[in-house]
Amino acid sequence: MPRVIQLLKPREAVEVVETRHVPPLAGEVTLRIEACALGQLDWNLLTLDAPPRLPLVPGHEAVGVVEAVGPGATLRPGDRVLVTPLASSCGQCAACRGHDARHCVNASWRGVHVDGALGTHLVTREQALVPLELPLGVEPLPEVLPRQLAAALALCGGSLWTAVGAVNALGLINPSRVGIFGVGGVGHLAVQVARALGHRVFATDADPDRMALARSLGAEPLDGPVDAAVVCTPSTQALQQAVRLLRAGGRVSLTGSSPTGRVDLSVADLVWRGLTLRSGLLGTREDLEESVSLIFTGKVKPIMELVSLDEVPARLWALRDLGFPGRLVVLPA
Ligand SMILES: [Zn+2]
Structure with a gap:
């Protein structure tokens, strides 16, 4: 059974919850999540008096592999993708028409408007997923990523993309x-x-x-x-x-x-x-490619603590401590 981390009631601890397998609808895919990072923003959302939705599944930066595809989806089973904070954009507004979907005025954000990625699986629209492009010279990746690499790549979807975007800006x-x-x-x-x-x-x-x-x-x-x-x-x-x-x-x-x-x-x-x-939010598509390269070349080494899904309810409290500079990266498998 798929399992996710859920906040069920405001100001209470999160729980590991079993969910049903839901087939992906048109334009959706089912991902097996290899790693999902948690940071201060997740902590802030999970401790609000009035969370944006309940139950709330946090997690807005992750890496995963496509397991199943819905009708019309262009991704294929086995494709590895980055899950970014942006869950969908309207395609109509000025930002979207200018190829700047991250500033879409009708955007929905993962872990806020729709479920986040913190679980074994995520069913999501494929629109805002970013296929993982390997930098030149990198061998094809094994079917199952090494833990450290999966964890580091999870940060490319949000934190590292933001850092690269801000420096390049x-x-x-x-x-x-x-x-x-x-x-x-x-x-x-x-x-x-x-x-x-x-x-x-x-x-x-x-x-x-x-x-x-x-x-x-x-x-x-x-x-x-x-x-x-x-x-x-x-x-x-x-x-x-x-x-x-x-x-x-x-x-x-x-x-x-x-x-x-x-x-x-x-x-x-x-x-x-x-x-x-x-x-600006996040960065450009080029900034995202650069963040992936920085991880593969070892020029950026994120500070992170790797935990299992079952350890999240207890370890999440580490994020409350503002002194913890890195990310809790969850390896759900
Ligand atoms: Zn838009």
């Missing part, structure tokens, strides 16, 4: 001084991405353990002006600090999203120093 051509603000789930990846692209990386985080992690990944403590900044925390103070530290003509890229965050920035300061603010 800076549009830096030459090696630069890049500040990373916040060294958590996305930040510790952004440090590695910026380093892999040849930048000198400076990091800041109030937590000494996270700063130690940043140093171990090759970042220096932030001590002065930078050419560009990636803000990987919803903290509005971090954004203000980043803007303050930018050199003239500098660029800042935002990833953390806080529903209540409001920023006090001087318009004159932005204009007179010629600063650029970039923001």
